[in-house]
Amino acid sequence: MGKSSLRSLEHLFSEARISVVSCLRWRYSFPWQIPWRTCPDSFVFFPVCGTVGVTLKERSFSIEPGSFLMLSENVSHSLTLERGSDDLDLYALHCHIHDCWGNPLISRLSSPFGRLDSRLGAERALQETVELMQHHPRSGQLRGQSFVRELLATQLANGMTLRLPEEVSDPRVGVVRQLMEEGLSSPELSIGELAGAVKIGVVQLRKIFRRETGSNPKNFLDTLRLREAARRLRQSQASVKDISAACGFSQDHYFHRVFRKAYSCTPSEYRTSGSREL
Secondary structure (H helix, E strand, O other), rough: OOOHHHHHHHHHHHOOOEEEEEEEEEEEEEOOEEEEEEOOOOOEEEEOOOOEEEEEEOOEEEEOOOEEEOOOOOOEEEEEOOOOOOOEEEEEEEEEEOOOOOOEEHHHHHOOOOEEHHHHHHHHHHHHHHHHHHHHHHHHHHHHHHHHHHHHHHHHHHHOOOOOOOOOHHHHHHHHHHHHHHHOOOOOOHHHHHHHHHHHHOOHHHHHHHHHHOOHHHHHHHHHHHHHHHHHHHOOOOHHHHHHHHOOOOOOOHHHHHOOOOOOOHHHHHHHHHHHHO
């Protein structure tokens, strides 16, 4: 990698916007499995004990202590405690990591798999984040942000590669994303309406939107709504039905279905389990 490319990557990391949603420690016994799911945020997985088999759409591999898995939002995956591992002890951190254009940064990584640098002190940093998130959430978020930034920096220093963004992004995608964020509470907001706002057809919108973000417009809008719903479940006492409606879901059964698919639990379970993530 040339010096100019390295400087570009360093700039990309230094300007990254990192927001920690939750960080928890989990312990399980064999057999254990998470079936196919997608998360509306980035998912970072650190086993302390036990080997986990990870299956993505295009590949399968194992994650063991000393390594980690980092998946961008909306990446389908399944997890299984492998035979020979009686127990599983892990840290799971959910966050949003966006570049200055608002795109998921870690979707640019050449691999979702990484090795932990012993100088990082990952287990201690993660335990501090877990404890702070429980008792002082804002401090926990700041500690988690610092850790994630250090993690990315050490991976870059150790030779990680990632695809640089195009110099020019399509401004129509930016307009559509802004309209989504401003209007996500309206169930009437449609992809056709969004396409019309930037004077293109629905098919063309889907094409340029996927090219710029890696997601289709409908899934992206659902992700924004799910993020807002999860935030309200954590921070308010409003009913699940009211939260569903306030986040633009016109049908309760659809909200429950996509929420369960994203978080592997119902909205009520998510609220009562302290923002569980597995």
